[in-house]
Amino acid sequence: MKKSSLEDVAKALGVSKTLVSMVLNGKATQYGISKKTEERVWKMVEEMGFKPNATARKLRTGKSNVLGLIVADISNPFYAKIARSVEDAANKKGYHMLICSSDENPKREADLISILADQHQVDGLIVSSTLDDPQMFDKLTLQKTPFLLLDREFASGLFPSVTVDNRKGAEMLVQHLLDKGVNNIGLITLSPSHLSTLKDRITGYKDALKKNKIELKDALLREVSFENLREDIIKEVDFLLSAPHKVRAIFALNNLVALYALEAIHHKGLKIPQDVALVSFDDIELFRFTSPPITAISQPLEQLGEHAMEMLFGLMNNKDKEGVENGTSTNGHRVVLPVELMVRNSCG
Amino acid sequence: MKKSSLEDVAKALGVSKTLVSMVLNGKATQYGISKKTEERVWKMVEEMGFKPNATARKLRTGKSNVLGLIVADISNPFYAKIARSVEDAANKKGYHMLICSSDENPKREADLISILADQHQVDGLIVSSTLDDPQMFDKLTLQKTPFLLLDREFASGLFPSVTVDNRKGAEMLVQHLLDKGVNNIGLITLSPSHLSTLKDRITGYKDALKKNKIELKDALLREVSFENLREDIIKEVDFLLSAPHKVRAIFALNNLVALYALEAIHHKGLKIPQDVALVSFDDIELFRFTSPPITAISQPLEQLGEHAMEMLFGLMNNKDKEGVENGTSTNGHRVVLPVELMVRNSCG
DNA sequence: AACAAAATCTAAACCGGTTTTGTTTACTTT
DNA sequence: AAAGTAAACAAAACCGGTTTAGATTTTGTT
The missing domain is CATH 3.40.50.2300 (Response regulator)
Structure with missing residues (x-):
């Protein structure tokens, strides 16, 4: 049982795949497709269990609904909690997370950034960076890959970041x-x-x-x-x-x-x-x-995740508009969250 | 600064993108490409910082080098450790992980499975399932999506699994x-x-x-x-x-x-x-x-990850050969790892 | 010098969607 | 009835790689 494609659905209905695609993307009305045809499409899509191929879609549109997250070690509860809060915030917007551990190894982190940004071309990238040199992030900036530093930032303060005080x-x-x-x-x-x-x-x-x-x-x-x-x-x-x-x-x-x-x-x-x-x-x-x-x-780990996502989406949306608007760079956006002292019994 | 494509590299060299592609995939010798040309290609690739677009590659070859992992909650240290061991094992083979939390919610898990398998079409899927009904996995089996149950299995014992005693x-x-x-x-x-x-x-x-x-x-x-x-x-x-x-x-x-x-x-x-x-x-x-x-x-969390990857790769490689070989289904593969009693002071 | 064989490289199809451009058909309008 | 205009849909280009089927050049042989 092979998966059915857009074309399969179109053929089964005797229509073009253009039409099916339009219906699936909610553009039926916009492109003047009749209610009757639209319904036939939806029914067939349901019946054949059609699911659009995210890869093909990504190739054409540039959007994958996948975000990258690089932390030092996902098994460290600190990052595990952060990852979870980021995941939840991402899910709410229909995104999923490619999660990688750098092991505090700069070489490895640089590789991971390149793999996620250049090869997989994730829609956005969140990094808790172990790098000393900001050049990877300068590169991301030039390439207009939306990214965000989480938890750790650079002295220059030039990159978007969400950190803690x-x-x-x-x-x-x-x-x-x-x-x-x-x-x-x-x-x-x-x-x-x-x-x-x-x-x-x-x-x-x-x-x-x-x-x-x-x-x-x-x-x-x-x-x-x-x-x-x-x-x-x-x-x-x-x-x-x-x-x-x-x-x-x-x-x-x-x-x-x-x-x-x-x-x-x-x-x-x-x-x-x-x-x-x-x-x-x-x-x-x-x-x-x-x-x-x-x-x-x-x-505030949950807040870290939420703020990170909010800012990253801002960057992702501004990506197109950038340059068209004014000179106000989206860089320089920084959020610093307050922390809390938990007094227990280890100090007498 | 836009990313350069295969075609850009080819044009810069005055050769076809076929040739560049072949060199990059280590098939230069196989296709009788001269050493000199090959070197020119590598040099230009390096110079232009070309990185192949994983999406385009995936669309043509069906391989993305991305695996899915679904657990109940990545912030639970048990799953965080498992995720890490799985990630490490996957990395060694050049794979990366899309990690999702189901929150023990069957509906959510079913959705995630479909998103990862049907839409993103990950090369393989590891699930610590919260589902009661194995039908999602029957579907994956029919679709020939390589997958594996981790930590939790089904009574039928029909699916490949790596669990603990x-x-x-x-x-x-x-x-x-x-x-x-x-x-x-x-x-x-x-x-x-x-x-x-x-x-x-x-x-x-x-x-x-x-x-x-x-x-x-x-x-x-x-x-x-x-x-x-x-x-x-x-x-x-x-x-x-x-x-x-x-x-x-x-x-x-x-x-x-x-x-x-x-x-x-x-x-x-x-x-x-x-x-x-x-x-x-x-x-x-x-x-x-x-x-x-x-x-x-x-x-033995590290072993869980290692065994899971080993088995999953086995399934992924057998995918093509299946049917060609003999009737021995790769299903039914099950590994049960021993556990260890850690005696401490909570029992007198 | 002529021709087959080997060596080297290229054009075009393909993957499965989205988007741009084009085509029918029916309906007005005058 | 000819021309113009919507309405409804389809054909083809495109994204960036890989692969198949050729094409061209070089070499070897007689």
């Missing part, structure tokens, strides 16, 4: 620790260290210290590598908790770091928050269930 | 409880109750009781609805823990149920495992971090 969030977290009387705070970030999220969080950390007139000790800012997370974190937790630093709190810059830090602390037989406090940027469900539950910055 | 896993879990001296065990399953995974796990529960000559009390098998999980679970946990049943352990049939049950138990001010034991089918990272860590059945 990382700087403010980090400051809130550190301020919370200071309010609890903890002021010797180690920070664990991770490579690739050029990511805007990480840089902004570190800035937030410094902001808080400065506002409270606390001296910044560079030795307390530790960086672990994404490829060697677990071991590196064990090492750094050890470093921070031993003399001479004897830190009283650890600020994990994302949920993965927090998780491994938690393990490392437990493994050393230390108690949270008695021996050391632990806070995390990125709240994940897990943190409500750990012992103790971990204080973290919660990001 | 749910029955045995549940039995192991219950046996573990019995070994610990806990023998009044409540079970919480969820709707839709026709899912093979849930049914098999319930059978496993019964197997264990039977082997240990323990009377099965139907009242201890509780079902909560997917749409109303949290509240239903609070209610059922309450029911099981109160007179007259006063259950000593709760067997949560998946990770979501376990999570909410854990919350409900904590909320009642009860201690695990002193007051009640808790075990879960589906191990998720979170269970290592809860207090206490939860004993669970761990499923």
Whole structure:
């Protein structure tokens, strides 16, 4: 049983495929097709179970109703949740998602962008980029591929983006620790260290210290590598908790770091928050269930998805009009969403 | 800056697009194209940054290098991990994934299957199905769309599938409880109750009781609805823990149920495992971090993905040969992977 | 130098839709 | 009754590749 084509339907009715196509696209009236014929078409389409071939349609019209999403790792609950919210928002408009994981590998991400944009030519692209160099996105801009940076952006601020207030969030977290009387705070970030999220969080950390007139000790800012997370974190937790630093709190810059830090602390037989406090940027469900539950910055993941889609559709629709309108580029559109401090019991 | 096409490249070189196409597909030698010409083509392709249009290619060849994956919810860590392992296996063969969430909604899933198979015509489809009726899959079989059931299968066993030994896993879990001296065990399953995974796990529960000559009390098998999980679970946990049943352990049939049950138990001010034991089918990272860590059945998620891809590729390759070969249908291929009991501290 | 064979490359059809342009037929209008 | 005008539909071009069926050039042979 082969699938039936437009032509099959047309032949079965003794009409042209033009006519069938017009009916299916709701242009029957516009092209003066009689009500009677239109009904015959619909009936036959139903009867033969005809479904238009999206590939053929895409080739002619340039529209596939497929969007690309590139994240570091779809199995990380943070991105999984984002993906879901993006998917839901996309579905509402009749779109589906090609989802890819870059594994924080710039080469891989560049390849994925090219595959999705140049080869598959998705209608739009959402990237939580691990790239250092914005040239891929300059290229997308030139090619007029509608795209959007999600969660992470570039320093230039030249591209459309939907992000979260990382700087403010980090400051809130550190301020919370200071309010609890903890002021010797180690920070664990991770490579690739050029990511805007990480840089902004570190800035937030410094902001808080400065506002409270606390001296910044560079030795307390530790960086672990994404490829060697677990071991590196064990090492750094050890470093921070031993003399001479004897830190009283650890600020994990994302949920993965927090998780491994938690393990490392437990493994050393230390108690949270008695021996050391632990806070995390990125709240994940897990943190409500750990012992103790971990204080973290919660990001509005559903809103990230919704805003991203809204903006991306804006870009997609403006694509044609661009240049015809005025000089106001659709670039430069940026949304920064507020975050929330979830106070739990990991800070005493 | 518009993307360049095959024809652009051909014109720039003063050759036919046939030739360029052949070179790009590695058929230069086969079609007797001179080494010199071939090199000129590669150079120009590189220079012009030509990337073949996957849509046009798909229309002619029928191959898109895109696979579909339908799961209940990509934000559920269980499916997120599966998606990732499937993605990795697919990538290795040059494929990418269209990922959709059905939300355990049969209508939605049927729509998604049709969109992916009939409209987008993905090269292959992997479904963790929430459907009760196998007719959609009969249709796919007739249409010769290569597909595979993942995690959940149908009673008939007629479709290719990669699953996990749910029955045995549940039995192991219950046996573990019995070994610990806990023998009044409540079970919480969820709707839709026709899912093979849930049914098999319930059978496993019964197997264990039977082997240990323990009377099965139907009242201890509780079902909560997917749409109303949290509240239903609070209610059922309450029911099981109160007179007259006063259950000593709760067997949560998946990770979501376990999570909410854990919350409900904590909320009642009860201690695990002193007051009640808790075990879960589906191990998720979170269970290592809860207090206490939860004993669970761990499923080999990476292997699920790998086996799924291997089988799907087998089906995709046999598609053409089918009928030419012999009567041995590729249907009926089924893989059942073993599970592992992760003993932690939630059973005393 | 003539002709077959081999080597190299091209024109055109095709995939299945959408869109542009063209053609019938019936109906007015004068 | 001839000309003009809608109304209703169809033919053909197009999207950008791949593939089939030729076409042309080069080489080899006598």
